[in-house]
Every structure is written in C-alpha cells, then in structure tokens.
Amino acid sequence: MQENNKLDNYDVIIIGGGPAGVSAALYIVRGGRNVLLVHNGVSALHKAELIQNYYGTGEISGAALYDVGIEQARRVGACVVNAQVTFVEFDHGVFTVKTETGDYAARRLIIATGSPRKKADIEGIAELDGKGISYCAVCDAFFYRKKRVGVIGAGAFAEHEYYALKNVVGDAFLLTDGDSPSFEVDKDRVYTAKIARITERDGRVGGVEFEDGTSIPLDGVFIALGSMGSASMAKTLGILTDKSGDIKTDGYGRTNIGGLYAAGDCTVGIKQIGKAVVDGMNVAFGVIADIKEDK
Numbered sequence: 001m002q003e004n005n006k007l008d009n010y011d012v013i014i015i016g017g018g019p020a021g022v023s024a025a026l027y028i029v030r031g032g033r034n035v036l037l038v039h040n041g042v043s044a045l046h047k048a049e050l051i052q053n054y055y056g057t058g059e060i061s062g063a064a065l066y067d068v069g070i071e072q073a074r075r076v077g078a079c080v081v082n083a084q085v086t087f088v089e090f091d092h093g094v095f096t097v098k099t100e101t102g103d104y105a106a107r108r109l110i111i112a113t114g115s116p117r118k119k120a121d122i123e124g125i126a127e128l129d130g131k132g133i134s135y136c137a138v139c140d141a142f143f144y145r146k147k148r149v150g151v152i153g154a155g156a157f158a159e160h161e162y163y164a165l166k167n168v169v170g171d172a173f174l175l176t177d178g179d180s181p182s183f184e185v186d187k188d189r190v191y192t193a194k195i196a197r198i199t200e201r202d203g204r205v206g207g208v209e210f211e212d213g214t215s216i217p218l219d220g221v222f223i224a225l226g227s228m229g230s231a232s233m234a235k236t237l238g239i240l241t242d243k244s245g246d247i248k249t250d251g252y253g254r255t256n257i258g259g260l261y262a263a264g265d266c267t268v269g270i271k272q273i274g275k276a277v278v279d280g281m282n283v284a285f286g287v288i289a290d291i292k293e294d295k
C-alpha cells in the first residue's frame, strides 16, 4: 500500500460517476456517511446524443447530464476524484482501490462502472476465450510461468497488467494494436502494429498475427483495452456474474462478497438511466443498513 492510503476516512468508495454511482453517493452522503467517488469521466452517457426519456430533464445531451450529476454529488458533500482505477484488491476486509494518482481504501466498495467492457473485436478472442485468453493478470499470471504472453492494450490498465505479468511469466510483450503506449516499456517488448488475428495451436492460443504480415508466437493473451471494467473487477475479486458478465446482486446491490456492492449497467437487468438511478438508491439503503448492523 502507498503512503497516501486513506483507510477509514471513507465509509464507502464508489467507482463510477454515472447515474448509478452518483445516485448512490447522494443517498449515502445524505444518510450521514463519508463517500469517495472515483470516476474517469467516460460513461455510456457520453455516447448518448440526446436523452428524452428521463424524468424532469427535458431534452439533454448525455454528456451534460453526466456533468450535472458529478457536480450534484460534489455539492452534497461526496469527495469526488477524477482518476482511472487500474486495480482493486481485497484483503482482511479492506478494499484498496488503486488509481493513477494514488490508492484509497475502505471497508465497503460499490462498483458502478457501467456496462462490462465489450470484448475486443479481434478474430480469435471469442473462439479462444478460456484457452489462453485472459482478462486478469493477477488471477492468471501464475499459469504462465516460463511461458510467453502478450498484453493487448496501451493505457494505464494495460500498464498494470503488463507489470503484473512481467515478473512472473517467462516473457511478456505489449501489443498496442496501432496505438502508442502511454507508459515506458522496453522497445523490444512492444509491438505497435494493428492486430489481424489471434492464432491457435493445439486448441489454445498460439500467437498473434499482425496486419503488416509479421507475427509473434505466444502461449497466452491478456486483454487490457480501455480501463479496468466490471468484468476484470469481477474476475479479480471473485464476484458472481451471469453468462454475459453482468454482476449478480440482491435487491440492495449486495454481491456474493461481504462489503462489496454493485449498481447500474454493470449489474443484471435493463441498461437505462432510470434503472441505474434506482439501483444507486437501493445500494445506498443496503450499505447504510449494513454499516448500522456492524456497529
């Protein structure tokens, strides 16, 4: 843990500043608890040009609605941090949320990170899922000792996954699929060409072919595109999901892990603002009730 860990300053950490995360923050703060809300400013709302079907807003762009929500959370007293979460750990009842700018810890965590990350649209990923394709370096690095793996991605999440693998596996490479890496990595360990497909060998991942005709033999491929989403968090923490990767909760956002909650698009059900807001309210009631019971 880094020195700027702020354990117990916050009753709850919420990852996500969309309708679910903000709604949860409003109810929990107004229920007398300290909330840290971490968001990276990239929500499904930013893809919504015009919202017409949510109560009271008239016609509003998704981006504008997002900004109003973040400001509202701040005004009621939530501590709002704009940072990308790169990893989440759970140890002895404490959740540590690692971001690019520092770590935060609390005994209760709400995941409100939106719809699970779509699988990268690269030939071979779907076919080889579970046969050398992984979404969690910390979970699976051990299986690749003395083996060669590639991490697909170029941002902070890919950096976390690359370094988590580097000291455990035989050899780790970064495959940026046409992007420039956002972090320092040895030149002979980076492939920046666009990926054509992931190839198969004996029914498992065998390597990667690039659009420029070159290729690299690999035993495993870790997908770390974009930011750490609910799918990776679920795998890392052992949260139960349905077949499509949506987190299963009870009516109050509780997952199968004590102290860990989820709300909004990352959970089972309709992916709409109204449902996310209701989820946020329900998870807040769940958290407040659980805190009371513990005391």
Ligand SMILES: Cc1cc2nc3c(=O)[nH]c(=O)nc-3n(C[C@H](O)[C@H](O)[C@H](O)COP(=O)(O)OP(=O)(O)OC[C@H]3O[C@@H](n4cnc5c(N)ncnc54)[C@H](O)[C@@H]3O)c2cc1C
Pocket: 015, 016, 017, 018, 019, 020, 021, 038, 039, 040, 041, 042, 043, 044, 045, 047, 048, 049, 050, 051, 052, 053, 054, 062, 083, 084, 085, 086, 112, 113, 114, 115, 227, 228, 229, 263, 264, 265, 266, 271, 272, 273, 274, 276
């Ligand atoms: C094109 C489009 C149009 C839509 N139109 C409508 C509509 O008209 N009406 C309607 O009701 N719904 C609409 N929706 C759906 C609506 O946008 C979602 O249901 C809603 O935004 C879900 O809220 P949420 O809080 O669960 O997740 P999101 O709004 O997606 O918010 C996710 C939050 O998690 C944060 N986050 C995720 N990962 C990380 C990380 N690693 N580190 C830090 N922060 C992170 C993000 O910064 C963001 O704050 C639309 C969706 C799309 C894609």
